[in-house]
Amino acid sequence: MKIDLHNHTTRCNHATGTIDQYIERAIDLGIEVYGFSEHAPMDFDEGYRVSFEDMGDYEADVLAARERYRDRLDIRLGYEVDWFPGHMDDRVLNADVDFLIGSVHFLEKWGFDNPEFIGEWEARDIDTVWRDYFAAVEAMAESGLFDIVGHLDLIKLFKHLPATDIRTLAHPALEAIARSDMVLEINTAGLRKPVAELYPSRTLLEEAFALGIPITFGSDAHTLEQVGAGYDQAIALAQSVGYTQAVTFRKRNKQMVKF
Numbered sequence: 694m695k696i697d698l699h700n701h702t703t704r705c706n707h708a709t710g711t712i713d714q715y716i717e718r719a720i721d722l723g724i725e726v727y728g729f730s731e732h733a734p735m736d737f738d739e740g741y742r743v744s745f746e747d748m749g750d751y752e753a754d755v756l757a758a759r760e761r762y763r764d765r766l767d768i769r770l771g772y773e774v775d776w777f778p779g780h781m782d783d784r785v786l787n788a789d790v791d792f793l794i795g796s797v798h799f800l801e802k803w804g805f806d807n808p809e810f811i812g813e814w815e816a817r818d819i820d821t822v823w824r825d826y827f828a829a830v831e832a833m834a835e836s837g838l839f840d841i842v843g844h845l846d847l848i849k850l851f852k853h854l855p856a857t858d859i860r861t862l863a864h865p866a867l868e869a870i871a872r873s874d875m876v877l878e879i880n881t882a883g884l885r886k887p888v889a890e891l892y893p894s895r896t897l898l899e900e901a902f903a904l905g906i907p908i909t910f911g912s913d914a915h916t917l918e919q920v921g922a923g924y925d926q927a928i929a930l931a932q933s934v935g936y937t938q939a940v941t942f943r944k945r946n947k948q949m950v951k952f
């Protein structure tokens with residue numbers, strides 16, 4: 694079964710294409726479980742996310758599509774939520790959705806994955822940034838607020854790679870993810886970034902497998918062409934590491950399926 698739970702809509706102001714176009718594309722690609730996970734509202738960086746005022750409309754649009762396409766595609770509703778202590782909101786955390794993806798896009802107020810702020814890397818020690826990043830992922834897992842870990846090693850996107858072994862840097866975070874029963878997404882967006890790799894890397898996915906952490910799949914699509922892009926590579930990586938099952942969510946409950 695093909696699963697893709699990470700897709701955006703125009704409500705985040707940095708994606709193109711309609712919900713219906715994404716759905717039709719997913720159907721053409723043979724995807725069977727398809728999730729929308731818009732950047733959730735937050736009182737920071739408001740321009741890159743749906744607003745609190747529009748949450749209801751976003752959810753209603755996806756649920757209406759779910760009805761419209763019920764015979765052709767199993768559509769799920771979610772949010773991608775920023776792990777950002779002090780800025781997370783109960784309206785999002787308690788939303789009536791199928792799943793919440795927790796993602797670290799900010800270290801303090803630095804949006805490290807935004808090309809606009811890439812200069813900040815020059816002022817920082819790369820290994821310290823990686824340590825801080827995985828400490829944030831660990832805290833996110835320990836919070837128990839989310840179902841899925843978004844793009845586990847996003848910090849690699851511009852190819853600022855640490856001197857320290859990445860397994861050492863990520864290990865406490867992976868242990869926290871295992872303890873929290875969270876699911877790791879294999880996210881294909883990394884393939885279109887300078888690092889040109891899936892998130893997570895094979896090395897980290899092997900570590901996750903050894904810890905018994907389950908997986909799901911997401912294309913992190915912000916354009917129509919990105920829906921399902923790189924899916925075959927994601928499947929091949931998961932299978933080669935030893936995974937045979939993946940997870941989908943309905944109303945925050947896990948469902949295991951063969952992929």
Ligand SMILES: [Zn+2]
Binds near residue numbers: 701732
């Ligand atoms: Zn985005």
Ligand SMILES: [Zn+2]
Binds near residue numbers: 773798
């Ligand atoms: Zn993200």
